[in-house]
Amino acid sequence: MSSASDTPGAASAPLLSMRGINKAFGAAQVLTDVHFEVHAGEVRGLVGENGAGKSTLIKILTGLYQADSGTIEFGGAKVSITSPADAERLGIHVIHQDRHLAGRLTVAEQLYLGRSEGRYGWVSRRQLNRRAAADLERTVGLRVAPDLLVDELTVAEQQLVQIARAVLAGPKLLVLDEPTAPLASAEVAQLFATIRTLQAAGVPVVYISHYLQELRQISGTVTVLRNGANAGEVDLAGRDDALEQVVELMVGREVEEFDRTRTAARTPDPAGEALSVMSLTVPGALRDVSFTVRPGEVVGVTGLVGSGVDELADAVTGNRRHGGRVSLGGRPVRSPRAFVKASGAYVPADRRRDGALVRNTIQENISLVALDKVTAWGGLIRRRAEKALAQAQISRLDIRPARPQAVVGQLSGGNQQKTVLARWLAAESKFLVLDQPTSGVDVGSRAQIYARINDLVDAGAAALLVTVDLEELVGLADRILVFFRGEIVAELRRGEATTDRILALASGAGQAGYADASGSAGADTELEFA
């Protein structure tokens, strides 16, 4: 068994070996002769831009898709995996990027769903809940009431529950697809601790992520896919410029710098007021929060799970009932409709549910808010005008495919998100609320999204950016508000904000008495940020 960061010796037989995998959807060849091996006790990174084939490869491994050709060997024997149940029987557990939690179950039920130990009727509900609470705390450091409905959890908490469920099942191989996208830093640290525990027990982990810095912390070797084929493998421990090498393999060309878009400091109009939030209170989430956002600035907001930031965007945009006053350009916001009427734009965190219209075309997605502009007498939609409206945004944001009739559910995450943003650009919204705008979005699309946000704000728009991606926060925000337990604990200006400092504040450092009560929340876990 290899130790933490070692590359497994070539001599040992791999636990998993996928060879010659081909897969096409219609005329589109998605995977071409892909091979992928995982050895016992390693954390294997799997990276590539959106659409490179990572998720398809993993869905073949779990039986959600069938490969057109190719073989899978697991534990030395050739296996045929035709359903997720087959995969779980083999001990292969996957946390998919698009989460599939059954919303009407309680946390405890979800945790033991479909497992013989958790048969109801034999176990008392109270015992079950008690055990669930202990298991959650132990495996992923999550503290939530086990009798809450899964629906009532935030996206991050749902993610942690799912990871706990997989870990509790005693996996032989754990696959995490973009696991940290919804997580804040301390939760990431806890997740890494969980992964290292598994690794020490010889259980290999396949780790798919757009966050290359994370891979450096957790992974030994990284397999890079590009355009559905193997682009190469990189030993991250091997060279100092290993990450640059990975990026190069991903995009297939040399990249000058791997950095977030960073513009010069802006000078917002000190008298102007785009968004004003007064004494905002959401029971159980936010307490008496007040702040303003001025035209021409990006205000960033961050916090850990339970800090209230997950509820903030919904409350500010009128999508969640709250106490206190929110106004936009002087007009009170009491409903999503009032928010939109006041020229507000909201890019929500749950893209596939509340953002992109997955069964509609790009054209229909983009015109949704600006339907006024393309509606003729009698309410008839003028298709040609609608198409022109869409095409302007498609080229502005470089949405691919650049075909207004393409169905959005079939686009990559990055292009879906660009389409959602395009909807508000087409409506010429003046105030943006962005909740995790680049979660699960590839490097290229991310840069384009940042660039458009900067354009808008430079032109006098205002933006509220809610994100757990601290580099994004530091790169984009002019001011940063750090939330802790439902309150703003710090306001940092551009220049004073570093990821370390934000993380410390978000974890409650400097809060009197918190250090003693922090338990396993990970405030003291060391974390490295580039």
Added chain:
Amino acid sequence: MTATATRNRPGLRPAPRAADILPRLIAPLVLAAIMLAFSVLTPTFLTGDNLLAVLNQTAILALVAAGMTVVVRSGGIDLSVGVALDLAALAAAAAIAERYVPWVAVVVGLAFGLAVGLVNAFLIVVLRIPPFLATLSVWFIGTSVQQLLTGGGAPIYLVRSQVPEGFALWGNGYLLGVPFPVVAAVLVAGVVYLALDGTRWGRELTVTGEQPGASRISGKRVGALGASAYVLAAGVAALAGVVLASRTYAFIPASGQLYVMDAIGAVFIGATLSKYGRVSVPGTMVGVLIFALLANGMNLAGLSFFWQGLARGLALLLVLLLGVVLARQRTSRVRPPATATTAVPARKG
């Protein structure tokens, strides 16, 4: 398919494969097969007179189903359209029996039907009762109301010679040789189709039905859109009720209920025409015609009325099963959100 096939080139539409399209063609193929079978079996089936007669008999179902299509598109279901139909027929027949002028009878009939839609809208949109349960309750209540109003469910029979022509025309008149009910059904289906797939209202209704959260965030009047669907469905059913009362010169309690399940069946047969299971007026009309021709053909072939339910059920199962089985073979890359047929999902908070 070979691995050397095209790369995923941006901007190029991948050629549709037979396996992608076939599941969506099942319902039209079943319709064609039914027509073919009966035209071989019974010589009178494929005559103009017979087909026009079939359409005339189908008009009421077509109207009800067009309204149902709107409700299902909005993410709901309406089990009470039969009540809207019945109350409209009851009110219109009673008004004629009381010797009111025809246009009053028609307006009163439509108003009674629309009232059912408004009650549904109130229960579902304001009180947030799931559509299935809300309309089920309204159906129970409406059935009882009919019996109370008619003194225990006694039919109202109108004396033909005393029914003014202005009312009799609705169910028995002809326009350019086409029975009026058929004209009404075609007009209504056309308008509903245009409204659903060509107007802003239809676009917003569809988005609200499929992804209510996205619709709300985009500033749409989610409640008003949902309410409009129930009112429209009830209004169309009320029109069907007026036509039925006129055609039969009578009101027979609970006759509307016959159409509800047929309409739901037709709507979901029609949903198989869409890649994403989205219901549409053209699809619904294919379903309506399958049911209608099945019934007519069996009549002509001398089969008992009692076989018709069996035939309808089997046709529905056949279309749905073939559609699902064939669709399963091609792996869907789009994971649409669960089709909301029973609940108007409400955002928490």
